[in-house]
Amino acid sequence: MATATSTFSVGRIALAGALRRAIGDDWVMTEPDEVAIYAYDGSVEHALPDAVVFPQDTADVQAVVRIAHELGVPIIGRGAGTGLSGGAIAACGGIVVSTSRMNRILEVDYRNQRAVVEAGVVNADLSAHTACYGFHYAPDPSSQAACTIGGNIATNAGGPHTLLHGVTTNHVLGVEFVTLDGRIVTAGGAALDHPGYDLAGLFCGSEGTLGIATKAVVRLVRTPAQVRTMLASFAEVAQSSAAVSGIIAAGIVPAAMEMMDQISLEAIAQYVPAANLPTDKAAVLLIELEGVAAELEPQEAAIRRVFAEHGAAEVRVAADARERALLWLGRKSAFGAMGRISPNYYVQDGVIPRTTITGVLAQIADVSDFFNITIANVFHAGDGNLHPLLLFDDRENGALDRVIECGTSVLQVCADAGGMLSGEHGIGMEKHHNMGLVFCDHDLERMQLLRQVFNPRNLFNPGKIFPTAVSCAEVNNLRRGVTADPHP
Numbered sequence: 001m002a003t004a005t006s007t008f009s010v011g012r013i014a015l016a017g018a019l020r021r022a023i024g025d026d027w028v029m030t031e032p033d034e035v036a037i038y039a040y041d042g043s044v045e046h047a048l049p050d051a052v053v054f055p056q057d058t059a060d061v062q063a064v065v066r067i068a069h070e071l072g073v074p075i076i077g078r079g080a081g082t083g084l085s086g087g088a089i090a091a092c093g094g095i096v097v098s099t100s101r102m103n104r105i106l107e108v109d110y111r112n113q114r115a116v117v118e119a120g121v122v123n124a125d126l127s128a129h130t131a132c133y134g135f136h137y138a139p140d141p142s143s144q145a146a147c148t149i150g151g152n153i154a155t156n157a158g159g160p161h162t163l164l165h166g167v168t169t170n171h172v173l174g175v176e177f178v179t180l181d182g183r184i185v186t187a188g189g190a191a192l193d194h195p196g197y198d199l200a201g202l203f204c205g206s207e208g209t210l211g212i213a214t215k216a217v218v219r220l221v222r223t224p225a226q227v228r229t230m231l232a233s234f235a236e237v238a239q240s241s242a243a244v245s246g247i248i249a250a251g252i253v254p255a256a257m258e259m260m261d262q263i264s265l266e267a268i269a270q271y272v273p274a275a276n277l278p279t280d281k282a283a284v285l286l287i288e289l290e291g292v293a294a295e296l297e298p299q300e301a302a303i304r305r306v307f308a309e310h311g312a313a314e315v316r317v318a319a320d321a322r323e324r325a326l327l328w329l330g331r332k333s334a335f336g337a338m339g340r341i342s343p344n345y346y347v348q349d350g351v352i353p354r355t356t357i358t359g360v361l362a363q364i365a366d367v368s369d370f371f372n373i374t375i376a377n378v379f380h381a382g383d384g385n386l387h388p389l390l391l392f393d394d395r396e397n398g399a400l401d402r403v404i405e406c407g408t409s410v411l412q413v414c415a416d417a418g419g420m421l422s423g424e425h426g427i428g429m430e431k432h433h434n435m436g437l438v439f440c441d442h443d444l445e446r447m448q449l450l451r452q453v454f455n456p457r458n459l460f461n462p463g464k465i466f467p468t469a470v471s472c473a474e475v476n477n478l479r480r481g482v483t484a485d486p487h488p
């Protein structure tokens, strides 16, 4: 929505010079056509940064942060830019710190099930690296082939398998990050518990507003002996959501429990036909069980009973690893598949109590009718983490504004159901104006006081999370010296 542009363009020469001296000519971009790609992430927001830097280690990050602090320039951490809330966008201009070169797996301790990684390690690379020893990193966002551990930490990312295993914060034991004065904070570490405040926990989900993460100590989990992947289709969405609650009520917590509605299934069928997902039913549940055969047999039988009680039309179990992989490829490609049926989509990320899914989906259908905007639903049903995908055509006049208004109504429905504005994508610059739906002024003020401890001048990722954040104009008033240079 907000198409903020940098108000900082005249200082580019001074800034570029300082950054180049600090980390080398090859690792600094300031030309508008070079930095243009970094004006975007996976959301509908965009804003041009003044510079993009590619540090190779913590020392480089410290040098860049010191320059930002000295010149009063905003500084924004960036992993792969797959974020869906505008988190990595330079809302007020400034320096984007890309961690793409900080992608080393520094240490793996299989006996204690820990790994030390740099912030730019790609999520799926860590699991690939540890697979041959029978371990993996459990949080598995659908974007895991691209997104980074640093981005996952900053957004407290989830994924299909976080139903059983927990989200990112449950797998991060320690975070090293750089504060505004260029110093390093080591929060937590390899030990299970640390006295004092849980700063690593605080950093998880802080969306780049407390510092730049450079390293993390993460947990590794054993790859399960066996998995069983089940699919069931339903004629009514209400039947599938009742089955979700029924499975949990039967005492079974699957590793993953995902729902896709008919619009999503149609898009996936066009994009990944090999996934062979049904397209003739209102909803499909994709469920995965983990364990040993002796556990899986009775769990599968109990789930089949729940499916039967709720009128499942078809129940399938993946016959082999290939079929399982294709089912997951279909599910994890769902967002991208929207491109087959719509020029643009805008994804929401409401999280609601699981038992309210049926009612909330019905209300979202009403919102869709009211705004005359098609909404597809593909989501982490076990967690009650909805992803309504609002389909639109950005070329139509006013379409984006209307879709954003529609998105706010969707979030209102989630908030009214006792839910939250984000289950995993974060608030970023996209939803900060909605924070009042779930927090009072006092709540927001306390959170901002906490932010001030680490980020007293609001230079780390300004314009994010809080509706009352210091405006970009105020942030720019802090800038020193650099604004005097002519534009290159």
Ligand SMILES: Cc1cc2nc3c(=O)[nH]c(=O)nc-3n(C[C@H](O)[C@H](O)[C@H](O)COP(=O)(O)OP(=O)(O)OC[C@H]3O[C@@H](n4cnc5c(N)ncnc54)[C@H](O)[C@@H]3O)c2cc1C
Residues within 6 Å of the ligand: 041, 042, 076, 077, 078, 079, 080, 081, 082, 083, 084, 086, 087, 088, 089, 099, 119, 140, 141, 142, 143, 146, 147, 148, 149, 150, 151, 152, 153, 154, 155, 156, 157, 158, 159, 160, 207, 208, 209, 211, 212, 213, 214, 335, 336, 424, 425, 461
């Ligand atoms: C197709 C698709 C599917 C997705 N599926 C899921 C899903 O299943 N679950 C889920 O949780 N998300 C999902 N996402 C959203 C996104 O992938 C996650 O939010 C992911 O954690 C972002 O990682 P990133 O490396 O791309 O971070 P970016 O987008 O680059 O940044 C995200 C936020 O992290 C901050 N940040 C990044 N690196 C650092 C750092 N080193 N220090 C401080 N702050 C930093 C940025 O400032 C920003 O606020 C999906 C996105 C897409 C496009």
